[in-house]
Amino acid sequence: MTATTENGSIAWKYATEGFGIENLPYASFAPAGQEARLGVRIGNSVLDVPAAVNADAAASSALRAAVAGPNLDALLAAGRPVWEELRARLTALIGSAAAAAALEENLHDVDAVRLQLPFTVADYVDFYASENHASNVGRIFRPDQAALTPNWKHLPIGYHGRAGTIVPSGTDIPRPKGLRPEPDGVPTFGPSRRLDIEAEVGFVIGAGVPEGEVKLADAGDHIFGLVLVNDWSARDIQAYEYVPLGPFLGKSFATSVSLWVVPVQALDAARVTPPARTKPLAGYLDDSNAEPWGFDIALEVVLDGQTVSRPPVAGMYWTAAQMLAHMTVNGAGLRSGDFFASGTVSGTEKNQRGSFLELSWSGKEPLKLDSGREMSFLEDGNTVGIRGTAPGPGGTRINFGEVAGRIRPAR
Template sequence: MSETWLEVAPDAEFGPATLPYGVFSTDPEGAERRTGVAIGAYVLDLGAAARALDAPYAEQVQGPTLDAFMAAGREVWDRVRADLQRWLGDPAFEAAVRPHLVDRGSVRLHLPFTVADYVDFYASEHHASNVGRIFRPEQEPLTPNWKHLPIGYHGRAGTVVVSGTDVVRPSGQRKPPTEPAPLFGASVRLDIEAEVGFVVGTPSPMGEAVQVDDFAEHVFGVFLLNDWSSRDLQAWEYVPLGPFLGKSFATSVSPWIVPVAALEAARVEPPAQDPEPLPYLKGAQAWGLDLRLEVYLNGHRVASPPFETMYWTAAQQLAHMTVNGACLRTGDVFASGTVSGPERDQRGCLLELTWSGQEPLVLPDGTERTFLEDGDEVTITATAPGPDGARVHFGEVTGTVLPAR
């Protein structure tokens, strides 16, 4: 759908090419949560519109979360999107639909689904190579297994928060190089990681692996994610089992979930993989995605990471995280890992942008940053190509750093 009776421009934020799903409220307490669809300056109350038009899935799209809708599966997802395109594109539906439109500026947005599990990957070769050069300057930047499998860690689902939620600076053990023993205190090397997240709708049985080409049958949608990271806590704790307290204190996600079907025009071939992946990591469909991220620190753009450069695709990540027989559940989240490109202004975290603090980032207002300071606000946005020259918009994920408690 490229046109709508709402007169929303095809390239407007949340134009008719996107139609993302979220959960909103209009009451002061945020108690009456409803499923919504963003369209231009409005949010469509999807449950109310579905009831008014006697849609068979009306009960599944009412809210207060997207859980029931996500669990309904691909056939229902496709039916809802097709109906939305008809309702918003055909003037014959205006009288029935318009009463259920709410001004987008007046709503409060909530975490759109119940997070079941959270897995974070490490899929950018540029990011992994930079991190390797920073931490292991005398060794090969990539670990021996990196090009054989998508590396990841299991995160903490309970601290995934919606955009706009403040993030308290974490405390924990850290060991400065000049100290003989670890210290306890607030992190002094707080960082962000600009990532893309994916949420599972259709579950899978325990003991059965999901194939690469079944990605779109299981993944409901795509969103933006900020994997807040304490580099000093992480550096002391990560040997031998990897990230723990340096990551688990907060993960921020954008409130609007872009359906996979909206990204057909953004699909591209991923970078060539050498050595050739094992058979379970190969498929007939290309699931590289041409997403353009932008990272802002206190309102200043500091990076523009290109997602199309990611070495491992989301479809390969899904196949790998289930190849041992681990099941999928509705609401499982998996994230791409930091998105970074080959150029300096394409690096998706401060660790890379400042080369671990050795090259401070100078902002346009003259202030400098190596890592985040209290009061700093970080915002990540993204767009992707849509049909007929339109743009698909992901909205934003924003968080502000509060002092340690």
């Protein structure tokens, strides 16, 4: 249960652990036979946000307009003051006994509605922010060289992905095809033999800046909320294509995101200071005196019902604010609906690695499953889920839900 006291409010009546009044994540949902609209979760129910706001005499006209659409798009564009007004109004209503009867008329069972992609993705950037992951990959692919490239601790490395291949949790993933390296040096074309996951956290952007350059101190004006991400990866296709311009077909076939967007305002208790910097940083990335933008999120990777890894987000070297500052420092514009992801999250221990590339050490140390089978990379029919939770106020927990997908044979 949550820290909410017994007062007859829907927070008290409906809240469950992880989905209490402390969280209130957003989604785009459609009741049976109806159009999609913006919803907020309390326990195992979804509250119709436009209906709740329109019945609230204290809601501003700007707020009413921001929640009128089928998803988060208008709210993202409305900016931080409106985000904060909406959360304040929803928290007050959901925690009020007097409002309970009216709100209950607009509650829907979460299992009885259709959830869809919660926002329209404008642009997508994927980063490489975990030192443990980057070091593991370096040791696997460049065993005779330094694990980290010389630039890694000077800037958050990233690449521009394809927004059109971001899909909602629950979408099946066909095995991608492409050119695969072979021992004789002549590539073959066919389905990926080394299909992988990447357990990540994603950041949803609002309040665009057409001329770019978002400073660390202004990150909170633009980072609206967080989701869980599985940035599926075809390691063999990627290995052959990535020199000299980086990932392309090996990464662009699908990126799955969770259906609930946890607002940044729900994560104050989860903020942590990032690891100590071991190289001097350029001024625009220097966060030594800045608000901490690390998050103590515990991830769990589940393969066909078995937990195989628990990556800790708290140890990420580069923070969301630094990623955003770097993404825009060259003047690149920022739009509402832009989205960026952390890159694979891996901890220091083997059971904290966020990809099968690392868990199996590129196939040299296959993962032993509870069934007795061994595996290195994903097989057709496998289902992978990534779950996440974080500390909330007063000893509560914040639940991110799950991002899941099942591997289908190549088309």
